[in-house]
Structure formats: C-alpha cells, structure tokens
Amino acid sequence: MHTLYGNSISGNCWKPAVMLHARGLPFRWIEVDILKGESRTPEFLKRNPNGRVPLLVFPDGRTLAESNAMLLHLGEGTSWIPTDPYLRAKMYEWLFFEQYSHEPYVATVRFWVKFAGKAQEKAQEIVERTARGHAALAVMEKALSSTPFLVGEQPTLADIALYAYTHVAPEGGFSLEGYPAIRSWLDRVTTLPGFVPMPFHG
Numbered sequence: 001m002h003t004l005y006g007n008s009i010s011g012n013c014w015k016p017a018v019m020l021h022a023r024g025l026p027f028r029w030i031e032v033d034i035l036k037g038e039s040r041t042p043e044f045l046k047r048n049p050n051g052r053v054p055l056l057v058f059p060d061g062r063t064l065a066e067s068n069a070m071l072l073h074l075g076e077g078t079s080w081i082p083t084d085p086y087l088r089a090k091m092y093e094w095l096f097f098e099q100y101s102h103e104p105y106v107a108t109v110r111f112w113v114k115f116a117g118k119a120q121e122k123a124q125e126i127v128e129r130t131a132r133g134h135a136a137l138a139v140m141e142k143a144l145s146s147t148p149f150l151v152g153e154q155p156t157l158a159d160i161a162l163y164a165y166t167h168v169a170p171e172g173g174f175s176l177e178g179y180p181a182i183r184s185w186l187d188r189v190t191t192l193p194g195f196v197p198m199p200f201h202g
C-alpha cells in the first residue's frame, strides 16, 4: 500500500490523494502538522530533505516529493494525461504555471491569513501577493472562457492541480465574483470521475 504524508489543509496534499483515489489505489494517510514544524524534524528530513509535504512513499519504500510529480506518476497511462504531444505539453504548461504563478500567491496568502495568523505581520507582502494571485486567476479566467477545461475539451491533470488552491482562494481573501468561467469550471471539476473533496485521507 502507498503511504501519503500530508496535511489536511493543504491543496498540494489533496492532489495525490485524489489521484490515488481515482486510480483505485488504497493508501495510508499520515498527518504532518506543518504549523508545529513536523515536516522539518530530522526524522522527516531523512524522508524528504526539502522538508515539505506531500511526500508519497511507495509500497517498496521508494519516495516521491512534489505534488505535480505525483500527479504525473499516478496519472500515467490514464486519460488524465493527453496522448497528443501538443496537448500534453499544454498540460505541463499549466502544471508549471500552477507552481510558479499561482500557488506561491493564492496558496501562500491563504496560509498566512487563515492558518498561520500572519495577516498583520505580512500585511504588505499579502497586498503584493494578492495582486499576483489575481493576475494568475485572470489568466485562468481567459482560458476557461473559451474551453470547459484548462487544456481544452477534456479534463487533465492541469484541472486537478489548479482546482486544489483555486477552490479555497476565498479563504485567503480572493473573491471569485469577477471570475464566472472559473466558478463554472470549479463546479465541473467536482463532477469528474474519481473526484473527492478536500480534505481526503483515503
């Protein structure tokens, strides 16, 4: 059985959980309290030197970090990954976008505001990151205004990756009022086969 070290509030940790579920792979969830620094203990750092969750441990003991690497591995050979090389590259485009242009803003602001009690301490940085988060949401809105899913007509891993923190963006103060295409897409993603809401512990 796979083991997933994760944190319940984390969209990054939900990503591999939902794909394990979609693949019909049972797994053991181990909760890691990131607010208490449990991903930074010497014991955890032996498993993931980067000190973060999620961390996937395979039945044979091998490990994999990085949520989108897990999506790619778990989605191998399924319709979540387009076979057409161009469409597959477009899916990668969104996966890299998620990690560079969306998650550091939308997810980090949510974490500071809702969970870490840092709204005051990080006030200026929150203003800046909120603007960048909205820029990322605007890019998604434009794409989703012309196609039902990020890569086109069919759902891909890009939709799972970007659903993770977009659906909880309001918890960080991001209103989705001005993004009607994103709101319809969020509803659409919940109807996909294998979808389970966050948090999911297997």
Ligand SMILES: N[C@@H](CCC(=O)N[C@@H](CS)C(=O)NCC(=O)O)C(=O)O
Pocket: 007, 010, 011, 012, 013, 034, 037, 039, 040, 051, 052, 053, 054, 065, 066, 067, 068, 099
């Ligand atoms: N790029 C990584 C990001 C992982 C990440 O930032 N994990 C956060 C929770 S969402 C974490 O473990 N934070 C605790 C820490 O950095 O000490 C991924 O997609 O898996």
